[in-house]
Amino acid sequence: MKRIITECMFIIGIFVSIAIQTSLIADYPIAASIIQLNLFLIILFVIFRHIFRGIIMAIITGYYMDLHSALPFGIFLFAFFCSITLLLFFQNNIFKNRALHAIILNTSSATLIYYSVIAISLLIVQHLYPERLPPIQWVHYSALTVVQIISHSILIVLCFIVITIFGQKYHKVYTAME
Amino acid sequence: MIRRWRKLITSKAVLLFFLLFVLLLLHYLKITKPIENILSLSIQPIQSQLYGWVRTFENKRFRSTDQQSNEEISAKQRELENQIKELIVENARLKTSIKQAKVLEEQALFLNEHSFRAITARVTSRSTEHISEGIVINKGSKDGLQPGLPAIVKNGIIIGVIQEVQDYSSEILLITSASSQLNGSIQNESHSPGIIQGAYNLSVQMNFIPQSDALSADQFVFTNGLDPFIPEGLVIGQIKQISNEPGSLFQQASVAPLFQPFEISILSILLP
Numbered sequence: 041m042k043r044i045i046t047e048c049m050f051i052i053g054i055f056v057s058i059a060i061q062t063s064l065i066a067d068y069p070i071a072a073s074i075i076q077l078n079l080f081l082i083i084l085f086v087i088f089r090h091i092f093r094g095i096i097m098a099i100i101t102g103y104y105m106d107l108h109s110a111l112p113f114g115i116f117l118f119a120f121f122c123s124i125t126l127l128l129f130f131q132n133n134i135f136k137n138r139a140l141h142a143i144i145l146n147t148s149s150a151t152l153i154y155y156s157v158i159a160i161s162l163l164i165v166q167h168l169y170p171e172r173l174p175p176i177q178w179v180h181y182s183a184l185t186v187v188q189i190i191s192h193s194i195l196i197v198l199c200f201i202v203i204t205i206f207g208q209k210y211h212k213v214y215t216a217m218e
Numbered sequence: 219m220i221r222r223w224r225k226l227i228t229s230k231a232v233l234l235f236f237l238l239f240v241l242l243l244l245h246y247l248k249i250t251k252p253i254e255n256i257l258s259l260s261i262q263p264i265q266s267q268l269y270g271w272v273r274t275f276e277n278k279r280f281r282s283t284d285q286q287s288n289e290e291i292s293a294k295q296r297e298l299e300n301q302i303k304e305l306i307v308e309n310a311r312l313k314t315s316i317k318q319a320k321v322l323e324e325q326a327l328f329l330n331e332h333s334f335r336a337i338t339a340r341v342t343s344r345s346t347e348h349i350s351e352g353i354v355i356n357k358g359s360k361d362g363l364q365p366g367l368p369a370i371v372k373n374g375i376i377i378g379v380i381q382e383v384q385d386y387s388s389e390i391l392l393i394t395s396a397s398s399q400l401n402g403s404i405q406n407e408s409h410s411p412g413i414i415q416g417a418y419n420l421s422v423q424m425n426f427i428p429q430s431d432a433l434s435a436d437q438f439v440f441t442n443g444l445d446p447f448i449p450e451g452l453v454i455g456q457i458k459q460i461s462n463e464p465g466s467l468f469q470q471a472s473v474a475p476l477f478q479p480f481e482i483s484i485l486s487i488l489l490p
Contacts, residue, residue: 056264060268063344103257107384
């Protein structure tokens with residue numbers, strides 16, 4: 041019973057996070073350029089080993105974002121999938137340890153991959169259907185990517201510290217870091 | 219060799235991408251339509267609530283900015299405005315409801331006068347991508363909406379055109395969006411035609427206006443009925459600036475839209 045309630049809360053949490061991103065954060069250009077809440081939560085889940093939850097969230101979020109986007113269906117899903125897959129690859133093969141620098145690098149890589157995949161998709165769409173997209177300001181897009189990499193890294197550090205302090209699971213890592 | 223293939227097939231990455239392609243396939247075969255509807259309908263109430271809060275907050279902020287500029291005029295006025303501000307804070311929700319009711323009334327009056335068939339919809343969120351300027355509404359193909367239908371506010375101000383339609387929601391591309399294009403005419407003697415294009419997601423530019431036509435600032439721009447589904451006479455905006463290069467075949471005009479994107483919470487979609 042407890043597990044069912046937890047899973048229901050998790051699904052409701054996903055819906056709320058999507059609503060916050062699309063109705064609240066998206067309405068303020070500064071907030072929207074600082075954080076992509078859904079991407080950040082997915083990274084958080086994957087980094088803290090709730091991989092299945094991260095995948096579920098990526099599917100639901102990507103699917104919803106594709107439904108309400110003027111871009112061809114699948115771009116956001118593909119971006120989230122690439123981001124998760126490569127994040128898992130980095131986590132299991134390159135930045136294996138649970139130190140803070142590894143977590144920051146993993147977060148930055150996942151954010152960079154997400155925006156790179158969308159950029160490549162936009163280039164393809166622009167090439168195939170030039171009338172479908174307005175001219176994209178790549179300087180602005182690159183600046184947004186850099187800002188989000190930095191802000192996501194800062195946020196993941198804060199989450200890492202909070203989780204370390206309040207949870208026992210990562211206690212050893214935090215003390216090792218100190 | 220077989221072991222390596224088995225390892226590759228069962229790897230997480232391959233499974234994830236297989237899942238992705240299955241999802242895309244199911245979407246394009248329209249098998250996942252019921253799930254998509256559930257997804258949209260589940261998120262809509264939360265989005266509407268959040269969007270409503272944002273609108274209330276923005277309206278309050280907009281008004282208090284006005285008050286700050288008036289504060290500089292006189293101390294008496296400042297006191298009065300402070301009182302108004304307090305009242306606005308106290309009655310913010312009520313005022314929003316009244317405002318929405320007025321908008322609805324105005325829209326209903328306009329629709330009755332012109333015998334238009336329309337559906338009233340509520341804005342639930344902004345479009346998920348930031349390249350174009352769009353909003354999402356809570357009505358979709360199940361309510362008779364289809365791409366190309368115009369969205370209006372107040373007494374016939376066109377704000378955009380439906381671009382994507384789901385069963386229970388639709389995305390409207392605002393006329394200020396850089397990828398938006400409409401046919402329009404200026405309210406002058408020759409009813410000068412032109413193409414209305416969004417400029418930087420902020421304002422509107424009217425291009426291809428015949429060079430021989432006399433234009434002046436403050437003239438209004440209307441739709442001319444040349445676009446499918448968009449009737450004649452919907453207000454697009456007001457001319458603010460005219461650029462007329464000597465030797466050029468056409469002239470251009472900067473048009474100020476008569477709506478603020480953040481103020482839109484209720485709108486009407488004109489049906490064919």
